[in-house]
Amino acid sequence: MNTAAQEVSQPLTVFKKLKFLEIFIDEENQCIYANWKGIPSVEEVKTGVEMVLEAMVNYQLFTVLNDNRELQGTWTGAMEWIVNDWMPRAIEAGYKGIAYIYSKDVFARFSVDSLIKQTVEKGPVKQKPFKDIEEAKNWLKTI
Numbered sequence: 001m002n003t004a005a006q007e008v009s010q011p012l013t014v015f016k017k018l019k020f021l022e023i024f025i026d027e028e029n030q031c032i033y034a035n036w037k038g039i040p041s042v043e044e045v046k047t048g049v050e051m052v053l054e055a056m057v058n059y060q061l062f063t064v065l066n067d068n069r070e071l072q073g074t075w076t077g078a079m080e081w082i083v084n085d086w087m088p089r090a091i092e093a094g095y096k097g098i099a100y101i102y103s104k105d106v107f108a109r110f111s112v113d114s115l116i117k118q119t120v121e122k123g124p125v126k127q128k129p130f131k132d133i134e135e136a137k138n139w140l141k142t143i
């Protein structure tokens with residue numbers, strides 16, 4: 001059985017691997033690939049998005065393929081911090097866009113939709129949720 005990361009493209013360069021998140025550099029698609037797993041705590045979500053920002057800056061890749069297919073539960077507890085603290089710093093660093101791959105979990109989907117709704121007015125970052133990973137990759141290439 002393929003893991004979510006194996007479906008993206010090969011080869012991927014590993015940036016960080018934690019129990020709740022794997023971050024890869026996807027040179028073929030010129031983006032950061034973040035594969036979220038399980039039910040991360042608020043602190044784990046904050047740690048994870050900080051690592052995504054670190055990867056963006058280190059590799060000068062400012063689009064993200066955020067794969068939530070293995071994610072469960074809500075992470076709305078980190079939402080205010082993402083919107084008001086992380087997002088402005090990411091935009092300043094060069095953040096351009098993010099494609100979310102929806103989870104089958106209704107609470108995880110709600111969190112994505114809520115974040116998009118709250119951050120769409122915060123700046124120039126293009127954001128879009130997808131059910132299909134190929135569509136998401138193709139969309140990111142247009143940013």
